[in-house]
Amino acid sequence: MTDKPDLLLIGRVTDRMMDRLRTRFTVHSLFDEADQTAFLTREGARFTAVSTDGHHGLTPAPVEFLPNLKVVSSYGVGYDGIDAKGLAEQGVIVAHTPDVLNDEVADTAILLWLAVSRRLIPADAWARSGAWEREGAFPLTRSVQNQTVGILGFGRIGQTIAARAEMFNARVLYHARSPKDVPHTYVESPVELAAASNVLICITPGGAGTRHLVNAEVLDALGPEGILINVARGSVVDEAALVAALSEGRLGGAGLDVFEDEPQIPDALKAMEQVVLTPHVGSATVETRRAMGDLTCDNLIRFLDEGRVHTPVPECRGLNEAVA
Ligand code: NAP
Numbered sequence: 291m292t293d294k295p296d297l298l299l300i301g302r303v304t305d306r307m308m309d310r311l312r313t314r315f316t317v318h319s320l321f322d323e324a325d326q327t328a329f330l331t332r333e334g335a336r337f338t339a340v341s342t343d344g345h346h347g348l349t350p351a352p353v354e355f356l357p358n359l360k361v362v363s364s365y366g367v368g369y370d371g372i373d374a375k376g377l378a379e380q381g382v383i384v385a386h387t388p389d390v391l392n393d394e395v396a397d398t399a400i401l402l403w404l405a406v407s408r409r410l411i412p413a414d415a416w417a418r419s420g421a422w423e424r425e426g427a428f429p430l431t432r433s434v435q436n437q438t439v440g441i442l443g444f445g446r447i448g449q450t451i452a453a454r455a456e457m458f459n460a461r462v463l464y465h466a467r468s469p470k471d472v473p474h475t476y477v478e479s480p481v482e483l484a485a486a487s488n489v490l491i492c493i494t495p496g497g498a499g500t501r502h503l504v505n506a507e508v509l510d511a512l513g514p515e516g517i518l519i520n521v522a523r524g525s526v527v528d529e530a531a532l533v534a535a536l537s538e539g540r541l542g543g544a545g546l547d548v549f550e551d552e553p554q555i556p557d558a559l560k561a562m563e564q565v566v567l568t569p570h571v572g573s574a575t576v577e578t579r580r581a582m583g584d585l586t587c588d589n590l591i592r593f594l595d596e597g598r599v600h601t602p603v604p605e606c607r608g609l610n611e612a613v614a
Pocket of ligand 1: 368369388442447465466493496499500503521547548571572573574
C-alpha cells in the first residue's frame, strides 16, 4: 500500500515523464489492462487525476467510471478529444501544454510550405535516381519569396508562423473568430482569405466549431496555383474535397501534417507528387516533447500541492483561478 494518490495514465509517456509522475503518484496505465471496462468498473473511484494526450483525449467512457476525478493533464495544446466544458461543469480542471510548442509547429508549417513550393521531395528523388545525369537539370520550381500568406487561426502558433513568413518577405493576412491587435490584415472569412492568398496555412483547433472550415469553396478560392498547408487538425479540412481539388488541378499543392482518419491517409494523396505528407509530427522533436512532458507533469504536481494548475484550458480558467 502507498499513500500516493492514484493517477490514471491514458496513452504512453516518456521514461522521464513516468519517473516524475511516480515520485508523486501511484501510476496505473489503462493500456496495460486487457479489459479496460472491467478495470475501470472495479478501480475507477480511486482516481482523482488523469494524464492523457492530444491524440487519445478523454472519451466519455472512462469519465463515467471516474466519480472522484479532479484534474486532467493533457500532453499537447489541442484538446478537441476532451469535453473540457462538461468537465469544468463537474468541477474538474483540464490542463494542456500551450506555448512550449509554438516554435516547433511553426517550423513544421514553414517546412511543409517550402517543401511543396520548391518541390523538395521530387528534387531529392531526381538527385537520387540518376535523373540528373540522364535528363539534366530539375525543372524550375516556385519561389516562396514575396508571397501573400493567409493564416487561418491566429493564436499562439498562427502568430508565430506569421513572424517566420515575414522573413520570406511575405504579406500576411489572417482570419480568426475575432481581429487581433497586430500589424497584419484581418480578413472576414476563410473564402476571402483563400482568394487573396498564394498559400493558406491552417492552424485553428479541431472539433465541431472548425469542422470542414476549409471546404471545396475555400479550395477553389485558393486556386490552381495555390498551396494549402494543414498543421491544425485533419477535421478542419474536407479531405474528400481536397483530394478532388488536387486531382482535378483546381488546387496547386498541399503540405499536410494531419488527416481526417489518422493514421489512415487516402491512397490518392500518397500518389500525388504535388503533395508533401508528414505523420502528425508538428511538435515531434526531442526538445519540444521534453518541454511538453515537463509541463504535463508540472500541472499535475502543482494540482497536488496547490489545487490548481499552471496552464488550464480556457474553459477551466475560472475554476483554476477560484483556488486562491
Ligand atoms: P490558440 O492560441 O487557441 O489559437 C487558435 C486560433 O484559432 C485562434 O486565433 C482562434 O480565434 C482561432 N479559431 C478558433 N476557432 C475558429 C473558427 N471557428 N474560425 C476561425 N478561427 C478560429 O491555439 P494554438 O496554441 O495556436 O494551437 C492551435 C491548434 O494547433 C491546436 O488546437 C491544435 O489543434 C493544433 N496543433 C497541431 C499540432 C501538430 O502536431 N500538427 C501541434 C500543436 C497544435 P480567436 O483568437 O479569435 O478565438
